[in-house]
Amino acid sequence: MSPDDDALLEDLLAGKHRALARVISKIEDRSPGYRDLVSELYAHTGGADVVGITGSPGAGKSTLVDKLAETYRERGETVGIVAIDPSSPFTGGAVLGDRIRMASTVGDMDVFVRSMSARGTLGGLSTATADAVKAMDAFGKDKIVIETVGAGQNEIDVVRTADTVAVLVPPGSGDEIQTLKAGILEIADVFVVNKADRDGADRTVQELREMIQLDDGGQGHDATSSGHHGPGTGVSHGTDAGHGTDDDSSAGSNGAQTWTPPIVETVATRGTGVDTFVDELAAHRTHLVESGERATKRRNRYAEEIRTLLREDVHTVLEAELERAGGVDELAEAVRRGETDPYRIADELLDPVERCLAKLGEADRS
Numbered sequence: 001m002s003p004d005d006d007a008l009l010e011d012l013l014a015g016k017h018r019a020l021a022r023v024i025s026k027i028e029d030r031s032p033g034y035r036d037l038v039s040e041l042y043a044h045t046g047g048a049d050v051v052g053i054t055g056s057p058g059a060g061k062s063t064l065v066d067k068l069a070e071t072y073r074e075r076g077e078t079v080g081i082v083a084i085d086p087s088s089p090f091t092g093g094a095v096l097g098d099r100i101r102m103a104s105t106v107g108d109m110d111v112f113v114r115s116m117s118a119r120g121t122l123g124g125l126s127t128a129t130a131d132a133v134k135a136m137d138a139f140g141k142d143k144i145v146i147e148t149v150g151a152g153q154n155e156i157d158v159v160r161t162a163d164t165v166a167v168l169v170p171p172g173s174g175d176e177i178q179t180l181k182a183g184i185l186e187i188a189d190v191f192v193v194n195k196a197d198r199d200g201a202d203r204t205v206q207e208l209r210e211m212i213q214l215d216d217g218g219q220g221h222d223a224t225s226s227g228h229h230g231p232g233t234g235v236s237h238g239t240d241a242g243h244g245t246d247d248d249s250s251a252g253s254n255g256a257q258t259w260t261p262p263i264v265e266t267v268a269t270r271g272t273g274v275d276t277f278v279d280e281l282a283a284h285r286t287h288l289v290e291s292g293e294r295a296t297k298r299r300n301r302y303a304e305e306i307r308t309l310l311r312e313d314v315h316t317v318l319e320a321e322l323e324r325a326g327g328v329d330e331l332a333e334a335v336r337r338g339e340t341d342p343y344r345i346a347d348e349l350l351d352p353v354e355r356c357l358a359k360l361g362e363a364d365r366s
Helices: 003-013 017-029 034-044 061-074 127-139 153-160 174-180 201-216 274-291 293-324 328-336 342-365
Strands: 049-055 079-085 111-117 143-147 164-169 190-193 263-265
Touching: 003 017, 003 034, 003 127, 017 034, 017 111, 017 127, 034 127, 049 061, 049 153, 049 274, 061 079, 061 143, 061 274, 079 127, 111 127, 127 143, 127 293, 153 293, 164 274, 190 201, 190 274, 201 263, 263 274, 274 293, 293 342, 328 342
Parallel strands: 049 143, 049 164, 079 111, 079 143, 164 190, 190 263
Antiparallel strands: none
8 A cells, every 4th residue: 555545544543533534535436546445444344233224215214324323322332324325427426415314413523424326336335335334344433324225126235235234114105015025125134114103104014014924934034145034023112122023033943043023113203212223233233143144144245245346357357358459339330230249249358368367277276
């Protein structure tokens, strides 16, 4: 790394918020040297709990995140918030500005809020977001909350970055629950029926309960993808304690611990039910640690990061090959004229890359 980046990393590890902001800006802008900087962060990560908050637009995510941060602070924990906003079609920057809706912790230096652009990434999360989480983790934040765009089923990518995923469902969402059943609802470790003081909240809770029971079908969820498996029927009302069934950590058919996603009712504008929500998040963290799933989830996350970086780097190499071959427009015109076809072009472009890798493999074996 450059001397400036060395100093920046030293300041971040020393707990200087200005350095944290600069590092995240460097990450988001993909400035020269950012990869070396992020690489150095890994040795200092692993201490933070990462919570993903997702759900449909209008469910009250930003207000709940604000109250969640306030509750964590009351319990003496530091918080980092990454608010993923839709990308501006002109600048690629975040356009909603979630910080405007997070007023309770304004002025608290131990709550660091950063709005970031989704950059059009499928799933609403970009590689830059995951790297920003690492920066906050290395900085020493106890809790990191990722609030996603809330644009639909593609939000499942939040699982790859968060240890625990909470899905917010507004009251009266019966048809929406069925529509999203195969999407973001299936990734929930905790369900939250926010705005629970409105008509239809009880019905929504019942529909969620039935959906969880039917969805299980005796098979459970894939623990490596969603962090829980097994049926769920429990509801946490307001500040009443309790999560899942009478035994959330009951053993499944294979003897492993299972997690039943609880359903929590909250009224975020008044802070009702937020303490219970925090307790449910803590209960899921305990389950992850005791069952060994936390290590599994993080190993899977790093595997996906490796694949993502390889895809990005190979894409960059191939784009350079395209330009060397005359540019994609010229090649497409050759296809139009019937002189070649896309498969032949792809093979020709990949051939030197494959030959180079083959030579490296031979050198390693010799």
